[in-house]
Amino acid sequence: MIDGSGMLEFLGRRRSIRKFTEQPIDKSMLRRLIEAAVTAPSSTNRQPWLFGVITSRELKKKVVELVRARTEEMKSIIQKSHHAEEFESYGDFFYEPLQAAAAIIIPQYRVYPDLIAELVESGGGNSDLFSTAEAMQAELCSTSAAIMTLLIQAHAEGLGACWMAGPMVARKEIHQLLKISPPWQMVGAISLGYPTECVEAPRRKPLEKVVRWYEERDP
Ligand SMILES: Cc1cc2nc3c(=O)[nH]c(=O)nc-3n(C[C@H](O)[C@H](O)[C@H](O)COP(=O)(O)O)c2cc1C
Numbered sequence: 001m002i003d004g005s006g007m008l009e010f011l012g013r014r015r016s017i018r019k020f021t022e023q024p025i026d027k028s029m030l031r032r033l034i035e036a037a038v039t040a041p042s043s044t045n046r047q048p049w050l051f052g053v054i055t056s057r058e059l060k061k062k063v064v065e066l067v068r069a070r071t072e073e074m075k076s077i078i079q080k081s082h083h084a085e086e087f088e089s090y091g092d093f094f095y096e097p098l099q100a101a102a103a104i105i106i107p108q109y110r111v112y113p114d115l116i117a118e119l120v121e122s123g124g125g126n127s128d129l130f131s132t133a134e135a136m137q138a139e140l141c142s143t144s145a146a147i148m149t150l151l152i153q154a155h156a157e158g159l160g161a162c163w164m165a166g167p168m169v170a171r172k173e174i175h176q177l178l179k180i181s182p183p184w185q186m187v188g189a190i191s192l193g194y195p196t197e198c199v200e201a202p203r204r205k206p207l208e209k210v211v212r213w214y215e216e217r218d219p
Contacts, residue, residue, distance in 0.1 A: 012201070017097075017161060020101055042142035042146070048143060055103045104191060109142070
């Protein structure tokens, strides 16, 4: 059993990895990633998630092409601004990890009616004033928790992974390609594979900047 400081050290070593070998990932390992993801907590245990696991070369290529095309479109717009150079290298992060990946996972989530809001309404109340799940996008939060758990499992398996918002630029096209339809929608994409790069840890904000303690004062 891993102890607290061992776990912290393990988490601290997880990196977003964007370059991979061509080695395929065993299906049993991919299954374990999803098994790990679904251990995550979810609002009213609705488990509002779904995972599209792409290992087909042809399909991967199609996803990359869709993202690349939309990124190029975006680049040509940004080129007209004085931020063109900034985006030049950043834009590559939109699809290059997908291109190198042995597998791509497209996490998806769906919204459910807010149970508590319905109860308030059935009592004649204004549900906006008592919104809970909706007020915090609970299904998106739950699915994000599942994705993070998947990333930790990938790290434990010796895989590299990168959860990416970039592919959202082609979400309409990817939804169409993978037959993702309402109420489901994708939450970025995860590039996966055996790492070929060692990445230095990006700086974290110091704890003092991200914690507010609300403690009992000494008498
Ligand atoms: C919601 C989300 C979206 C991200 N989108 C991208 C992306 O589009 N492309 C990319 O290369 N990395 C992406 N990243 C990875 C971040 O750049 C990375 O997590 C951050 O720089 C910290 O590095 P670390 O994960 O190695 O600690 C994303 C991460 C998150 C959580």
